[in-house]
Amino acid sequence: MQRFRQLDLTTRFAPRIPRIVTQCAVGLVSAVLAILLYSALDRITVGKGAPFALCFPMMLLATLLARWPAGAISALLGIGYAWTVTVPGMLGVRDDATAWVTLIFILLAVVLTIATAELFCRAVERATREREQQIADRDLLLQEIDHRMKNNFAIVASILDIQRRRADGEAADALGTALARVESIARAHRHLYRGVGQSDAVQMRAYLGDLCAALADALLLRGGITLACSSDEVDVPRDRAVSIGLVVNELVTNAAKHAFGGRAGGRITVGFRQRPGGWTLLVSDDGVGMPAAAAPAGLDHGLGSRLIPAFARQAGGTLTTESGREGTTVTMDLPA
Missing domain, CATH: 3.30.565.10 (Histidine kinase-like ATPase, C-terminal domain)
Structure with a gap:
């Protein structure tokens, strides 16, 4: 859990870099990567690839790295690009009812994907905080036991030393x-x-x-x-x-x-x-x-x-x- 929490770039870079800046940067980079990957694959498949496919793993990665705002930015840019640039050429008419129904389902899938990733991040963060609190409580208990043990050793040593002198x-x-x-x-x-x-x-x-x-x-x-x-x-x-x-x-x-x-x-x-x-x-x-x-x-x-x-x-x-x-x-x- 602790290692996964270290993937949260907003926490690692704060306070040197504001959270919103990190989230915008991660969302933008992930969207650009999705677009570039799709463009490269589109040349191989000659326009037969799914324009939205790569948006989902990238928005999931962005959410895991910088929480839901980064995922939302990645989804907005990636799906917006696919909808405005790729879909019209594939379907011919963008106002077709089938295309709009498809877009609605895609948006629902986007919301569910980002929400699931965000809930997972929050669960990890909560588990990490609980673990850190348990460790802090344990260390406090060990310090108290350590202090008492030192006192006990000192008392026993003092008694033996007094008896030795007599x-x-x-x-x-x-x-x-x-x-x-x-x-x-x-x-x-x-x-x-x-x-x-x-x-x-x-x-x-x-x-x-x-x-x-x-x-x-x-x-x-x-x-x-x-x-x-x-x-x-x-x-x-x-x-x-x-x-x-x-x-x-x-x-x-x-x-x-x-x-x-x-x-x-x-x-x-x-x-x-x-x-x-x-x-x-x-x-x-x-x-x-x-x-x-x-x-x-x-x-x-x-x-x-x-x-x-x-x-x-x-x-x-x-x-x-x-x-x-x-x-x-x-x-x-x-x-x-």
Whole structure:
């Protein structure tokens, strides 16, 4: 409906060109085309063609392009030309009763054709307005939901932060990790609903860049330990982007806490790349590597180790881990 409405030249050219000017121009051009086409065909048929035949499709086209005034102008000029120039030569006497009866039926057909086309245009216009109103109402509702969701995320994050500040030891670490997870989801939400009419996808370069910057601040990565993030400009569906962000959150948090073994310097790298048939997430560090023995038991570490595969499954990805003396690299391959 929207594409058909764009055919209305009076709307497209307004207000630069007045509607009546557009309608007169369209009516005149369509009538001239009908006359020229008939003249060309008349030479082939040697005066045996129907003089009014081409007037009807042209007046229909004029009505669809510029509404009924254009169709009326096209009909008046085209049929007037045929009646005054062509019909007398074909019938011999223009005042013949049969000719006038024929003209009356032609005029009735003209009125019905233009009226039908005009009613169709109005129906399209009405349907388009209703659709635009529905879209406007939906966008307003989404904005309200977006606003409420942002408030809810802010409240939850504030409560967790207050509890984290009051706690110490493992409880503070666990609350800090929970806070980072909530903020990861909140950032995905902000990047998804960043304006009216956005698609159901998250732009990963901006999302991961924002997430890594927040993780660097939250984990107090200062001095020799740095966090670098790079990503291709790709859009990922919302639910999968949230899961990918949670995987990044867990992997970076684990690397910051366990990869460097008390070393003052180190580097954590996050990369998201598009490949044929999907995407690849890489999170690597240049730390001491994972020990061959079981990792030390701890609330955050143990929970994170269980959450990472769960988040990867939600994203539809497959995890592989490579670890050695030069560090650890976790790769998650995701089909498109």
